[in-house]
Amino acid sequence: xxxxxxxxxxxxxxxxxxxxxxxxxxxxxxxxxxxxxxxxxxxxxxxxxxxxxxxxxxxxxxxxxxxxxxxxxxxxxxxxxxxxxxxxxxxxxxxxxxxxxxxxxxxxxxxxxxxxxxxxxxxxxxxxxxxxxxxxxxxxxxxxxxxxxxxxxxxxxxxxxxxxxxxxxxxxxxxxxxxxxxxxxxxxxxxxxxxxxxxxxxxxxxxxxxxxxxxxx
Amino acid sequence: xxxxxxxxxxxxxxxxxxxxxxxxxxxxxxxxxxxxxxxxxxxxxxxxxxxxxxxxxxxxxxxxxxxxxxxxxxxxxxxxxxxxxxxxxxxxxxxxxxxxxxxxxxxxxxxxxxxxxxxxxxxxxxxxxxxxxxxxxxxxxxxxxxxxxxxxxxxxxxxxxxxxxxxxxxxxxxxxxxxxxxxxxxxxxxxxxxxxxxxxxxxxxxxxxxxxxxxxx
Amino acid sequence: xxxxxxxxxxxxxxxxxxxxxxxxxxxxxxxxxxxxxxxxxxxxxxxxxxxxxxxxxxxxxxxxxxxxxxxxxxxxxxxxxxxxxxxxxxxxxxxxxxxxxxxxxxxxxxxxxxxxxxxxxxxxxxxxxxxxxxxxxxxxxxxxxxxxxxxxxxxxxxxxxxxxxxxxxxxxxxxxxxxxxxxxxxxxxxxxxxxxxxxxxxxxxxxxxxxxxxxxx
Amino acid sequence: xxxxxxxxxxxxxxxxxxxxxxxxxxxxxxxxxxxxxxxxxxxxxxxxxxxxxxxxxxxxxxxxxxxxxxxxxxxxxxxxxxxxxxxxxxxxxxxxxxxxxxxxxxxxxxxxxxxxxxxxxxxxxxxxxxxxxxxxxxxxxxxxxxxxxxxxxxxxxxxxxxxxxxxxxxxxxxxxxxxxxxxxxxxxxxxxxxxxxxxxxxxxxxxxxxxxxxxxx
DNA sequence: CATGAATGAGCTTTCATTCAT
DNA sequence: CATGAATGAAAGCTCATTCAT
Numbered sequence: 033x034x035x036x037x038x039x040x041x042x043x044x045x046x047x048x049x050x051x052x053x054x055x056x057x058x059x060x061x062x063x064x065x066x067x068x069x070x071x072x073x074x075x076x077x078x079x080x081x082x083x084x085x086x087x088x089x090x091x092x093x094x095x096x097x098x099x100x101x102x103x104x105x106x107x108x109x110x111x112x113x114x115x116x117x118x119x120x121x122x123x124x125x126x127x128x129x130x131x132x133x134x135x136x137x138x139x140x141x142x143x144x145x146x147x148x149x150x151x152x153x154x155x156x157x158x159x160x161x162x163x164x165x166x167x168x169x170x171x172x173x174x175x176x177x178x179x180x181x182x183x184x185x186x187x188x189x190x191x192x193x194x195x196x197x198x199x200x201x202x203x204x205x206x207x208x209x210x211x212x213x214x215x216x217x218x219x220x221x222x223x224x225x226x227x228x229x230x231x232x233x234x235x236x237x238x239x240x241x242x243x244x245x246x247x248x249x
Numbered sequence: 250x251x252x253x254x255x256x257x258x259x260x261x262x263x264x265x266x267x268x269x270x271x272x273x274x275x276x277x278x279x280x281x282x283x284x285x286x287x288x289x290x291x292x293x294x295x296x297x298x299x300x301x302x303x304x305x306x307x308x309x310x311x312x313x314x315x316x317x318x319x320x321x322x323x324x325x326x327x328x329x330x331x332x333x334x335x336x337x338x339x340x341x342x343x344x345x346x347x348x349x350x351x352x353x354x355x356x357x358x359x360x361x362x363x364x365x366x367x368x369x370x371x372x373x374x375x376x377x378x379x380x381x382x383x384x385x386x387x388x389x390x391x392x393x394x395x396x397x398x399x400x401x402x403x404x405x406x407x408x409x410x411x412x413x414x415x416x417x418x419x420x421x422x423x424x425x426x427x428x429x430x431x432x433x434x435x436x437x438x439x440x441x442x443x444x445x446x447x448x449x450x451x452x453x454x455x456x457x458x459x460x461x462x463x464x465x466x
Numbered sequence: 467x468x469x470x471x472x473x474x475x476x477x478x479x480x481x482x483x484x485x486x487x488x489x490x491x492x493x494x495x496x497x498x499x500x501x502x503x504x505x506x507x508x509x510x511x512x513x514x515x516x517x518x519x520x521x522x523x524x525x526x527x528x529x530x531x532x533x534x535x536x537x538x539x540x541x542x543x544x545x546x547x548x549x550x551x552x553x554x555x556x557x558x559x560x561x562x563x564x565x566x567x568x569x570x571x572x573x574x575x576x577x578x579x580x581x582x583x584x585x586x587x588x589x590x591x592x593x594x595x596x597x598x599x600x601x602x603x604x605x606x607x608x609x610x611x612x613x614x615x616x617x618x619x620x621x622x623x624x625x626x627x628x629x630x631x632x633x634x635x636x637x638x639x640x641x642x643x644x645x646x647x648x649x650x651x652x653x654x655x656x657x658x659x660x661x662x663x664x665x666x667x668x669x670x671x672x673x674x675x676x677x678x679x680x681x682x683x
Numbered sequence: 684x685x686x687x688x689x690x691x692x693x694x695x696x697x698x699x700x701x702x703x704x705x706x707x708x709x710x711x712x713x714x715x716x717x718x719x720x721x722x723x724x725x726x727x728x729x730x731x732x733x734x735x736x737x738x739x740x741x742x743x744x745x746x747x748x749x750x751x752x753x754x755x756x757x758x759x760x761x762x763x764x765x766x767x768x769x770x771x772x773x774x775x776x777x778x779x780x781x782x783x784x785x786x787x788x789x790x791x792x793x794x795x796x797x798x799x800x801x802x803x804x805x806x807x808x809x810x811x812x813x814x815x816x817x818x819x820x821x822x823x824x825x826x827x828x829x830x831x832x833x834x835x836x837x838x839x840x841x842x843x844x845x846x847x848x849x850x851x852x853x854x855x856x857x858x859x860x861x862x863x864x865x866x867x868x869x870x871x872x873x874x875x876x877x878x879x880x881x882x883x884x885x886x887x888x889x890x891x892x893x894x895x896x897x898x899x900x
Numbered sequence: 901c902a903t904g905a906a907t908g909a910g911c912t913t914t915c916a917t918t919c920a921t
Numbered sequence: 922c923a924t925g926a927a928t929g930a931a932a933g934c935t936c937a938t939t940c941a942t
Binding site: 480481482483523 | 925928929
């Protein structure tokens with residue numbers, strides 16, 4: 033499953049890597065380990081074993097166990113920030129009519145695309161939504177920063193849509209949070225039941241729900 | 250040492266009662282401690298100190314630290330189950346028209362009432378939403394059971410509303426989860442920012458959102 | 467040899483002690499261990515084994531390993547301070563003639579008595595003169611304080627003797643230090659050669675030397 | 684094992700010299716480091732950094748960390764041995780009268796000269812008197828050897844002076860040790876207070892003290 | 901030869917749990 | 922029942938030493 037585990041053929045043979053590479057590899061293993069068992073249940077030895085390195089090696093790249101989690105959270109935060117920054121601003125096509133199916137489809141597409149990138153990696157989703165939670169104050173803050181980032185994107189979209197008259201005036205921040213929470217819950221239920229995250233479907237359903245509400249026409 | 254007054258005469262029933270009381274008191278302290286610092290950051294000694302008892306005493310009421318959390322989670326689950334069981338089935342008033350403001354108001358009222366009881370206690374909310382998360386497999390299951398319970402109620406409501414033609418046909422479970430996730434996120438954002446949980450407002454906003462969606466009319 | 471080691475009959479049986487007693491016992495064992503092998507060569511486990519206690523027990527009485535040494539040094543400092551405080555001021559007997567044998571004898575007696583109490587315990591001497599040295603900044607300071615204390619006493623004696631005209635005017639502090647250094651070196655040479663510290667003889671010799679000098683009459 | 688041999692063609696002497704130079708340089712850095720922070724507080728990495736070499740390089744010149752200290756101690760021992768060997772035997776000038784000022788002055792000069800060379804270098808003094816102490820059995824022995832050497836010189840002087848009738852008969856070894864101890868203590872007090880070692884003054888004071896004693900005439 | 905990434909034995913320290921009092 | 926001193930498994934972490942490059 034994992035490319036990270038050391039080949040068992042040449043036991044106890046040292047492997048040399050470039051610093052950056054090794055760091056990434058350790059983070060990969062930490063991601064795996066933390067996502068599988070949670071932060072506290074994972075020992076430093078666990079992570080090292082997965083990476084096929086000695087205990088001391090890890091401490092050449094990270095201050096301590098907490099720093100490992102912080103670094104991991106920051107890597108995730110960085111990636112999401114990149115995504116967010118690269119994302120084009122919402123451009124409402126001319127003549128798009130609100131309430132129409134077109135509007136729903138349009139919203140759907142944007143979210144499917146966005147959420148796909150964020151939640152496509154199950155391990156990362158696990159760390160963001162479960163493993164990292166409550167483990168440590170600093171980490172919590174980073175996770176919250178990630179959250180703010182993502183929510184901020186949705187918020188911006190909402191604002192633009194309101195300006196364009198597609199969406200009715202509302203508290204964008206609150207709605208963005210609500211939406212994000214709903215999606216996260218659906219993702220979480222996948223994780224909890226060990227179902228694969230069908231993020232495309234989730235995003236699609238969520239978008240419809242959000243757009244139309246639940247009332248009968 | 251104990252604040253619970255000493256009554257040496259006829260101890261039998263009272264002792265039992267005392268024991269139960271003591272157990273409750275310990276759980277109260279555990280709730281407090283866990284909600285403040287999280288499960289792993291809280292030591293058994295911490296809980297005992299709050300309860301004003303010796304370390305050993307706690308172990309006469311609980312198997313181990315995990316059992317303490319399990320018991321706490323079960324107490325919460327029990328309380329919510331009670332709520333759920335006491336809750337009257339959804340009775341759609343005759344002649345209620347879908348899409349109308351009346352329908353929205355009706356839904357709102359039901360949810361405000363329900364969510365208020367679940368999230369009114371901040372400490373409990375903290376344990377359900379943060380402290381207990383990822384602490385332990387068994388506890389996770391209990392929390393999930395609580396969740397299922399709550400989601401189940403919403404689901405049932407939805408089903409009834411669909412049958413009554415107020416709500417359009419949809420995947421009730423998914424929608425219930427989405428709704429619950431949205432509300433939880435809003436509650437969480439209060440906890441994270443140390444704002445009081447204005448559950449009434451949250452429930453109200455969430456209900457409108459869910460009913461009408463976000464699209465302009 | 468040592469009264470401290472646990473009786474081997476009832477293995478792994480817990481022993482309970484009063485806090486103060488246990489603390490003293492641990493300090494006794496630490497004294498033994500540090501004096502035998504030096505601070506760095508001694509592991510916390512060593513000390514615990516000698517005391518017949520579990521590792522954790524030590525940490526109920528001392529912050530960490532360093533704190534153990536600090537406490538030990540402070541205990542020694544306290545004892546010496548007590549000695550010093552109890553020591554009567556130098557009273558020059560009337561009509562004592564300088565340069566005479568009586569003066570030498572008088573000085574001798576005072577020092578023999580004083581140094582005996584300080585250096586009679588070999589283990590303590592070892593810690594003061596060897597094991598504690600350079601182990602840690604804080605400990606160094608305490609040891610220096612002990613030193614200052616002892617040197618201060620000699621200094622005071624010298625001053626009184628100068629005032630009485632028995633001793634010629636000189637830099638009392640410097641001379642006191644020189645004297646103390648000389649004595650310590652003699653004690654050290656006993657420790658190094660595993661000879662018992664014949665402090666009486668050392669003090670006697672040192673006093674003569676200091677009083678008369680080495681020149682032929 | 685040793686890097687010192689190796690003589691292929693013309694490079695021989697230079698290579699040899701380079702290796703020896705490098706060794707010396709490492710020892711210099713070790714001296715610096717050990718004297719500043721003590722043996723245990725100094726890491727191998729620290730020494731290497733000061734020397735501007737990689738960690739592995741050090742191990743081509745020294746077996747291990749202890750060997751580094753041993754080598755350092757031996758270098759110091761060697762230098763002192765050289766000093767001692769070069770030192771002319773005590774020649775009592777004809778007609779020197781005991782107890783006279785001349786005798787004191789004579790003794791003074793000899794000691795000032797001798798001690799100056801031993802303690803002039805503060806870093807070395809620190810290692811001999813503090814850093815090396817109690818660090819390791821083998822090193823302790825070397826330091827003791829140095830001590831014996833120095834004490835031996837004083838002892839020999841004393842013996843000669845006794846033979847010449849300048850100094851009264853006494854236990855030369857004991858007196859030499861006492862004297863050395865006294866001087867060391869004075870030097871130590873400089874180190875502890877971060878005062879420069881005014882060895883000339885110390886030696887002078889010590890010599891007077893030793894010669895005349897403290898009693899009033 | 902030089903390097904510094906990699907190593908892991910060994911140590912300190914924590915804390916849930918036990919048990920003599 | 923209650924206690925809290927005692928426990929020791931288990932974890933984190935350090936750093937002298939090795940070795941592939």
